[in-house]
Amino acid sequence: MRYQRVINESELLDGLSQPGSLIVCGGTDVIVKMRAGMLQPTLLLDVTQIESLHGIQVDEGHLEIGAATLESDIMHSPLVNQHAPLLALVLRQLGSVQIRNRGTLAGNIVNASPAADGAIPLLLYEAEVQVVGPAQEQWVRLESFFTGPGKTTLSSGEFVRALRMPIGTDGFRTFFHKVGKRNALTIAIASLGLLLNIEQGAIQEIRIAVGSVAPTPRRLRKIESQLTGRALDAALPLEARDLITGAIAPISDIRATAAYRRNVIGDLFARALRSHLTQPL
Amino acid sequence: MRIQCTVNGKSVERDISPDLRLLDFIRETLQLTGTKEGCGEGECGACTVLLDGKAVNSCLVLAMQADGSVIITVEGLADGQALHPIQEAYVEVGAVQCGFCTPGFIMATYALLQDTPDPSEEEILAGLEGNLCRCTGYSKILDAVKLAARRMRESR
Numbered sequence: 031m032r033y034q035r036v037i038n039e040s041e042l043l044d045g046l047s048q049p050g051s052l053i054v055c056g057g058t059d060v061i062v063k064m065r066a067g068m069l070q071p072t073l074l075l076d077v078t079q080i081e082s083l084h085g086i087q088v089d090e091g092h093l094e095i096g097a098a099t100l101e102s103d104i105m106h107s108p109l110v111n112q113h114a115p116l117l118a119l120v121l122r123q124l125g126s127v128q129i130r131n132r133g134t135l136a137g138n139i140v141n142a143s144p145a146a147d148g149a150i151p152l153l154l155y156e157a158e159v160q161v162v163g164p165a166q167e168q169w170v171r172l173e174s175f176f177t178g179p180g181k182t183t184l185s186s187g188e189f190v191r192a193l194r195m196p197i198g199t200d201g202f203r204t205f206f207h208k209v210g211k212r213n214a215l216t217i218a219i220a221s222l223g224l225l226l227n228i229e230q231g232a233i234q235e236i237r238i239a240v241g242s243v244a245p246t247p248r249r250l251r252k253i254e255s256q257l258t259g260r261a262l263d264a265a266l267p268l269e270a271r272d273l274i275t276g277a278i279a280p281i282s283d284i285r286a287t288a289a290y291r292r293n294v295i296g297d298l299f300a301r302a303l304r305s306h307l308t309q310p311l
Numbered sequence: 312m313r314i315q316c317t318v319n320g321k322s323v324e325r326d327i328s329p330d331l332r333l334l335d336f337i338r339e340t341l342q343l344t345g346t347k348e349g350c351g352e353g354e355c356g357a358c359t360v361l362l363d364g365k366a367v368n369s370c371l372v373l374a375m376q377a378d379g380s381v382i383i384t385v386e387g388l389a390d391g392q393a394l395h396p397i398q399e400a401y402v403e404v405g406a407v408q409c410g411f412c413t414p415g416f417i418m419a420t421y422a423l424l425q426d427t428p429d430p431s432e433e434e435i436l437a438g439l440e441g442n443l444c445r446c447t448g449y450s451k452i453l454d455a456v457k458l459a460a461r462r463m464r465e466s467r
Contacts, residue, residue, distance in 0.1 A: 033312065033329035033375045058371050061332065062352050074329070076376055102365075126441025127419065129353055131365040132372065215354050215441065 035076045039083075039191075043164050045075040046187045053077055053189060055098050056132035058125070059141045083191060086110060093155075094194040097136035101125070101148075104135055113197040116204040116223060117151040123208065124148060126215050136190045139172070142182050142246065143217075149176070149247035150206060150223035153239040155195035163188040176246035202227050205302040208241070209294050218242045219286040222298040226306055232261050238299075243280035243291050250277055262307055267300040274299045314378045318343070319387030329375055333367075334358045336374035337384055345385040345414045349443070356442030359415040359422075360384050366422035368441070385414035388421065396466070397421055400459035401452070408446035416442050420456050428464055430456070 036042045045051050050072030054060045063069040077083055083098035086107045093113045095104060104110050105121035124147045125133060138148035139159065149172070158169040164187055172193075175182050184190065205224040210216025221241035227234040236257050238250040253273050260266060280291035315324045318341060325340055337343050337360065349357035351370045358369040361383040388395035394402070397420050407413050416439065423430060423438030430438065435456050444452065 031330050033373065035375070035378070054373070054376075056371075057373060057376065058353055058368075061371050061373065064330075065351065074373075076373075078376065122437075125353075126356065127422070127438060128356060128359055128366050128368045128441040129371075131362075131367050 031072055031074060033074045033076065035079055037079055039080060039162065039189075042075060042077060042080065042189060043162075043187070045073060046189060047164065048073055051075055055134050055137050056100070058129050058133040059137060077189070088113065088197065091196055091198070092194040093197050094192050095135060096192050097160075097190045098134055099136075101130035101133045101135055101138075102127070105130065113200065114151065114155050114195060116154060116206060116225065117148075119204065120147055120151045120206050120223070123206075129215070136193055139175070139193065140182060140184065140190055142176055142178075142180050144179050144244065144246055145218045145221070145242040146247055147208060147218065147221065147241065150221055150239045150241050152193065152195065153247060153249050154223050154225045154237045155199065157193050157195040159193055160191040161188050162191045167191070169194070173249060176248075178245045199225055199227075202235075203306055205305070207298050207302070209298070217285065220280070220291045220294045220298070222295055222302065224302050228262055228306060231263075232259060233257055234259075238274075240274075240278060240295060242285075243278045243295055250274065253277055262303065264307065267303040267307070270303055271296040271300040312375055314374055316377050316379060317381045319383060327374055329373070331374045332370055333360070333362070333372040333374045333377050333382075334369035336377075337369060337382070340374075343384050343386050347411055347414055349411070349415075353441075354443070355412070355415070356419060357412050357415040359418040359442065361418060361422060364422075364425070366419050366441075383418075383421075385417055388417070395421075396462045397424070397455075397459040400455040400462065404451050404455040404458055406448060406451040406455035408444070408448045412442060412444045412446075416444065416452055420459065423456070424460055424463060428460060430460060 052071035054074050055077050084096040086095050086109055101121050105118050111118045135148045138146050152172050157172045159175045161170050203226040208218040208221035210218050218241050223239045225237040236254050238254055241247040275292045275296040280288045282288045312329050314327050337346050347357040349355035353368040353371045359366050360369045363380050397417050419439050419442050427434055
């Protein structure tokens with residue numbers, strides 16, 4: 031295996047045109063998978079030093095985060111805490127101090143785990159992924175970027191330059207909870223995130239995202255539309271619990287059974303709505 | 312490949328294989344065996360070192376990625392024969408049981424106190440979340456961090 035520290039995007043594209051090449055940045059997933067024999071690159075392209083992949087900014091109504099920006103830098107960014115507070119909150123629970131000091135949010139996304147913590151807030155904030163190839167570059171909606179466990183629409187020869195999400199949810203209420211065996215470094219058994227805009231006791235807007243209960247992290251848009259406009263009264267959490275347990279089809283695996291996952295997502299959803307109730311139960 | 316970096320204040324230069332991890336470079340190439348390998352997957356924190364001032368799992372970094380960097384390992388904390396106040400506190404309080412996790416905990420503590428000299432209990436727990444002690448001696452470790460933090464503030 032060869033290792034090359036690429037210093038700009040054209041060097042990166044050149045490297046990616048060679049068979050067996052693979053991008054490494056923080057390495058928190060890639061190095062583990064290489065040692066397990068799951069990845070066997072012949073050319074490793076280290077993108078940590080490419081300046082155009084770094085930085086956090088607000089531009090044309092979007093919060094934009096460079097693909098090589100560290101999770102710890104994103105979590106501490108005043109812009110992120112102002113415009114995407116749920117993202118900062120989730121990052122505080124992602125991995126550990128040591129992982130966040132190496133790992134990147136874009137890497138978390140490209141790794142495409144069904145349990146990816148970082149995907150939940152990004153789905154809720156309607157994030158897009160900037161995919162750059164030799165011939166073209168385009169913004170792809172995160173919802174269509176994931177195609178299956180470990181799979182995305184990224185083709186060989188392409189890389190991710192940045193993530194962006196429209197701002198304009200300031201004041202929305204937030205919720206995120208993941209269930210796992212340990213607080214730090216846990217791979218979620220199930221996770222749920224919400225963005226909620228409540229006015230005069232009614233749900234003006236609700237966005238729901240779940241992890242570890244489908245082949246990819248995903249939004250539950252049908253339930254979102256069913257709950258929009260509804261009064262957030264004492265009866266709603268239980269009704270919502272039934273809606274969400276009927277809408278997901280998790281699998282049983284080494285970490286939990288399907289029935290447990292369905293139950294836990296139902297409970298989390300009911301709990302989340304109860305915590306935002308405007309009337310006492 | 313040629314790597315040049317600064318380890319515990321000394322410049323080092325070696326020829327290494329590109330698939331060598333920073334952990335192997337530290338332990339095998341430089342023979343600094345204070346840094347431990349536990350899980351090798353970033354879960355346990357036993358291999359924690361400071362890379363350009365940040366706590367990282369050295370098992371998840373390729374040595375070549377550290378080319379040009381400044382690295383501090385547990386061997387770099389003591390001043391000659393005098394232990395660092397963090398090391399002293401761990402010994403004094405009895406925060407060391409089997410000792411395998413201790414270097415990693417000490418490096419995580421070092422990183423925490425560098426950024427947060429007067430941490431709350433919650434901040435200590437968050438700062439050490441990436442480290443596991445299989446002897447489960449966590450209360451003494453918490454005591455040691457608090458003691459070290461107080462002494463380091465007082466000696467300023």
